[in-house]
Amino acid sequence: MDILITGGAGFIGSHLAEWLVGDGHGVTVLDDLSTGRRENLAALEGSNSLVFVEGSVLDQDLVRDLVGRADVVVHLAAAVGVKLIMDEPSRSILTNINGTENVLSAAIPGRKLTLVASTSEVYGKATKFPFSEDDDLTIGATRNLRWSYACAKMLDEFMALAYARDSGLPVVVLRFFNTTGPRQTGRYGMVLPNFVQSALAGTPLTVHGDGTQTRCFGHVRDAVESVVRLMREPSAQGQVFNVANDQEVSIRGLAEQVIAATGSASEIRHVPYDSVYPVGFEDMMRRLPDVSKLERTIGFRPRRPLSEIIDDIVAEKRGSN
Ligand code: UDP
Numbered sequence: 042m043d044i045l046i047t048g049g050a051g052f053i054g055s056h057l058a059e060w061l062v063g064d065g066h067g068v069t070v071l072d073d074l075s076t077g078r079r080e081n082l083a084a085l086e087g088s089n090s091l092v093f094v095e096g097s098v099l100d101q102d103l104v105r106d107l108v109g110r111a112d113v114v115v116h117l118a119a120a121v122g123v124k125l126i127m128d129e130p131s132r133s134i135l136t137n138i139n140g141t142e143n144v145l146s147a148a149i150p151g152r153k154l155t156l157v158a159s160t161s162e163v164y165g166k167a168t169k170f171p172f173s174e175d176d177d178l179t180i181g182a183t184r185n186l187r188w189s190y191a192c193a194k195m196l197d198e199f200m201a202l203a204y205a206r207d208s209g210l211p212v213v214v215l216r217f218f219n220t221t222g223p224r225q226t227g228r229y230g231m232v233l234p235n236f237v238q239s240a241l242a243g244t245p246l247t248v249h250g251d252g253t254q255t256r257c258f259g260h261v262r263d264a265v266e267s268v269v270r271l272m273r274e275p276s277a278q279g280q281v282f283n284v285a286n287d288q289e290v291s292i293r294g295l296a297e298q299v300i301a302a303t304g305s306a307s308e309i310r311h312v313p314y315d316s317v318y319p320v321g322f323e324d325m326m327r328r329l330p331d332v333s334k335l336e337r338t339i340g341f342r343p344r345r346p347l348s349e350i351i352d353d354i355v356a357e358k359r360g361s362n
Pocket residue numbers: 123219230231232233235236247248249250254256292324325
């Protein structure tokens with residue numbers, strides 16, 4: 042099959058490209074290299090199975106052309122990361138809404154199977170745990186721009202599901218939770234690569250707030266395996282899935298685990314949220330996924346433990362230091 046991955050030079054996209062080429066597929070990557078990097082695709086450099094196109098999902102003609110030639114589309118291109126969203130809110134909103142609109146409308150004529158990346162951010166401040174796909178979504182006030190990301194991604198989900206109903210477009214919505222592993226950059230705020238980098242450099246690990254907020258971290262390879270299995274599973278079409286590992290850890294606990302795994306002498310430093318984010322920033326205290334629907338549908342769920350995720354990131358960063 043020929044598979045188009047938008048955002049394929051990004052963190053998840055590049056791992057997915059490698060997996061699909063390894064499975065014998067032809068992969069076309071569309072990426073504007075805003076946050077993605079050519080080096081992420083280094084392992085596929087020179088492969089006849091990879092075509093790299095530098096361009097934007099906002100370029101309608103280009104998207105129409107590439108989608109037209111593909112059998113399946115995985116739409117990962119987006120402005121991601123809380124820091125980037127807070128730094129460039131209007132550009133992020135437009136990329137996330139118009140990019141998805143371009144991809145979906147290009148997929149309609151050939152009824153191309155399209156997997157659309159969404160995010161656990163859409164659950165927002167929900168207080169019923171764990172988060173299931175059909176739960177109500179609760180986000181904050183518009184003056185807190187953080188929520189623009191959740192809102193744009195919710196609209197992406199609505200668009201995908203509406204096109205599925207109106208035009209019979211086969212779609213699958215992927216709600217990625219905190220996905221991490223080698224190649225994730227800390228530049229846009231993601232906590233684990235930042236902690237590992239600090240631990241290896243012997244500088245303080247900065248924990249926002251008191252560190253009792255929790256997250257569930259999934260290994261990127263587990264996320265990619267989930268995507269590949271969902272792509273092959275007809276009963277997944279028209280559905281929304283949490284793509285996540287459900288082992289929960291506090292951010293303070295995460296910092297302690299990184300220090301132990303690296304043998305670092307770094308200290309853990311707590312910093313108030315308003316020293317890192319604009320005033321009015323709201324963090325999520327807990328984010329716990331229900332992954333039973335994913336497992337029921339594809340017979341697989343992300344299970345790689347946090348210790349393995351940390352070790353893989355440490356090995357990568359040690360190698361590049
Ligand atoms: N965080 C932290 N130190 C950092 C980066 C992030 O304490 O250097 C916290 C952040 O405030 C949040 C959690 O770690 O509570 C996860 O942050 P990340 O940006 O990785 O993901 P998200 O907020 O989207 O879950």
